[in-house]
Amino acid sequence: MIVVYNKDTKQFVGVATRVFDNGRWREPTLEELYPDADRTKLGYLYVEDSPKYALRPDSWQFKLDENGVPVGIERKPMPPRIDLTTDAPDTDDDGLPELVADGKSKATIMAELKDATGKLFEQDLMLTFRTTGGTLSTRKVMTKGGKVALELTSSVETISVTVSASAEGVKEGSLSFEFMPPEERS
Numbered sequence: 001m002i003v004v005y006n007k008d009t010k011q012f013v014g015v016a017t018r019v020f021d022n023g024r025w026r027e028p029t030l031e032e033l034y035p036d037a038d039r040t041k042l043g044y045l046y047v048e049d050s051p052k053y054a055l056r057p058d059s060w061q062f063k064l065d066e067n068g069v070p071v072g073i074e075r076k077p078m079p080p081r082i083d084l085t086t087d088a089p090d091t092d093d094d095g096l097p098e099l100v101a102d103g104k105s106k107a108t109i110m111a112e113l114k115d116a117t118g119k120l121f122e123q124d125l126m127l128t129f130r131t132t133g134g135t136l137s138t139r140k141v142m143t144k145g146g147k148v149a150l151e152l153t154s155s156v157e158t159i160s161v162t163v164s165a166s167a168e169g170v171k172e173g174s175l176s177f178e179f180m181p182p183e184e185r186s
Contacts, residue, residue, distance in 0.1 A: 001049040002028050005070055007041055010062055017049050047073055078116035082127065082165045082173030085110045086152075094178075099134070099154040101179035106151050109175065111165050113146040120146040125167045133161030133179065154179045 004013040016028045030044050045062075052059075062070035088097035088107035099105040109129075113121040124143050129136050129150060137151040152163060158181045164174040 001047050002030070002033070003045045003047055003073060004030065004033065005043050005045075005062060007043045010064070010068070010070060012060075013042060043070060045070055045072065079169055079171050080113045080115050080121040080123075081171035082167070083112045083114055084163065084165060084173045084175040085112075086175060086177070088177060096160065096176050096178045098178045098180045099152070100182050101154050101156055101158045102182050103154060103156045105154045107177065108149055109152055109163060110147065110149045111143070111173065113143060113167075113170065122146045125170065127165045127167050129163060129165050131161055131163045133157065133159050134177075136163070152177065 001015060001017050003015050005011060006013055014033065016033055018025045019028050027046055030039055030042060034042060059076055060073050061076045063072040063074045065071045086097050086107050086109050088099055090097050092098070097107065099107055111127060111129075113123070113125060115121045122145050124145075126140060126142050127148060128140050129138070131152060134155045135153045137153075141148050141150060152161075155161075158179055160176060160178050162174050162176045164172055166172040
């Protein structure tokens, strides 16, 4: 498989698998693939044929030598992710924590930034929180040591809501809640 890149930007231009030519398999050439291109601006690597490079090109990056010249292909590092948890109980075991829909009940939401291995990502980042219902104690907050906490206050509507957290370059996290009707008192 040939992987073609722009020499100036080190960005992928294209990939092509082996071709069957006159009864034998061979690697395509840069001249065949880009006959009208300025080939002085293009570089290429031959790597073992694999659909993973063509099917998910955004998952890969060039492995560069000490001079910045591509010498191979490697998987891009996975971005950190946001894990959200809460202290709100799940009393009916349906997988959704609950708050009483009284406009006053509160739950603490804890956010942790984790790297691809699940370890705490301790770089401080500004997180943006959103909710589809209820009220958050803050919308933007800076993590400290990869962690942060805020509060969600219920609304008076008996609905399901989702709280989400995002940051640039980080995989978004979300957590759903149910706002349950208050128990009737006799």
